[in-house]
Amino acid sequence: MEKLVSSWFNDRPLPQSYIFPPETRPGNHTIPGCNSIPVVDLSKASGHDRTTIVQQILIASREFGFFQVVNHGVSENLVNDTMNVFKEFFELSAEDKAGVYSEDPKRPCRLYTSSPNYDRENVHLWRDNLRHPCHPLEECIKIWPQKPTRYRYYNPALIHDCSSPFLLLSFLSYDLYRETVAAYSIEAKKLGLRILELISEGLGLSSGFFGDDLSESVILSVNHYPPCPDPSLTLGVPKHCDPNLLTILHQGDIYGLQVFKDGEWIGVEPMHNAFVVNIGLQLQIISNNMLKSAEHRAVTNSKVARTTAAFFISPVDDCIIEPVKSLVNTDESPAYRAFSYKEVMEPAKSLVTATDPPLRRAFQFKEYVDKLY
Numbered sequence: 001m002e003k004l005v006s007s008w009f010n011d012r013p014l015p016q017s018y019i020f021p022p023e024t025r026p027g028n029h030t031i032p033g034c035n036s037i038p039v040v041d042l043s044k045a046s047g048h049d050r051t052t053i054v055q056q057i058l059i060a061s062r063e064f065g066f067f068q069v070v071n072h073g074v075s076e077n078l079v080n081d082t083m084n085v086f087k088e089f090f091e092l093s094a095e096d097k098a099g100v101y102s103e104d105p106k107r108p109c110r111l112y113t114s115s116p117n118y119d120r121e122n123v124h125l126w127r128d129n130l131r132h133p134c135h136p137l138e139e140c141i142k143i144w145p146q147k148p149t150r151y152r153y154y155n156p157a158l159i160h161d162c163s164s165p166f167l168l169l170s171f172l173s174y175d176l177y178r179e180t181v182a183a184y185s186i187e188a189k190k191l192g193l194r195i196l197e198l199i200s201e202g203l204g205l206s207s208g209f210f211g212d213d214l215s216e217s218v219i220l221s222v223n224h225y226p227p228c229p230d231p232s233l234t235l236g237v238p239k240h241c242d243p244n245l246l247t248i249l250h251q252g253d254i255y256g257l258q259v260f261k262d263g264e265w266i267g268v269e270p271m272h273n274a275f276v277v278n279i280g281l282q283l284q285i286i287s288n289n290m291l292k293s294a295e296h297r298a299v300t301n302s303k304v305a306r307t308t309a310a311f312f313i314s315p316v317d318d319c320i321i322e323p324v325k326s327l328v329n330t331d332e333s334p335a336y337r338a339f340s341y342k343e344v345m346e347p348a349k350s351l352v353t354a355t356d357p358p359l360r361r362a363f364q365f366k367e368y369v370d371k372l373y
């Protein structure tokens, strides 16, 4: 637990083990957050502008691998409540968090720090992470954190006869984390499927192409980046691309996300009530490189904590991934051979060496997949 960056005294200097090599440090040169990644108004997708929206999504996915969506249909109150629950989780006492904290990468629901292989990495990341599966919801919810909890207000007249104050309290308490995050994960999945449907339309694929096995597995990953003593020397998440199908990220209202485009970092300005959508490596493969899974990273700041929630939509392990035939030119071979998601994820995991921060895995994985064919 003492490894968590959030349990440190922030007047301490940045320890050596968090200092990145000069070539991967963000440095002092601040990259302004700007709305340089496309913004898509999803409310227009249900009207006669649908084709325009499909085209906007396709162009953004091809050129940036990233876009933001507004008017996405997920209730603003639900998003705010969920982000507040995540912040509250990281503010819980050490005792309350201890049951969720684990250094075992195989534990499906866990709070840990830096990357999944802390002991083997050369440089630590300035972030704590809470991660758990969300599907199937009824099963997964049982292993999620129970705290924070809340007391629900009941009309005292109704429980007036209750003589034991203990009984009274146990009646009123409920699992705020589980209730809120369950509602959020249902909405985030719906949003993801809606966007995948628009992408399949743009690629000329059948309706529901990305439903079922290709998008069934869902992992929620909540990043917490406390104020950092020297943001120029370290990173919250190093350069990587997401190895899954599609990521729906809520980055809160604090800047920190940067996307690598044309050899330069561009900042993604937090927008009110927007989600950041990011094409995962599997979508790049299925689209035969028509869509791009862009590299990105998270920088830290010295003033305020930043909490973000990434919702990773992924194929199930046995799902066969291969470029869609209709997207491969008749006179060319597909850019990748067919493989099961598990087949590639397993060896990709073993590419993690003692000298590499495991989050580089996705990046190495991309090189690995490129060599597969």
Ligand SMILES: O=C(O)CCC(=O)C(=O)O
Pocket (backbone or CB within 6 Å): 221, 223, 237, 242, 251, 256, 257, 296, 297, 298, 308, 310
């Ligand atoms: O926190 C962020 O802004 C990005 C996090 C991210 O890229 C990830 O969790 O894969």
Ligand SMILES: [Fe+2]
Pocket (backbone or CB within 6 Å): 240, 241, 242, 296
């Ligand atoms: Fe990412």
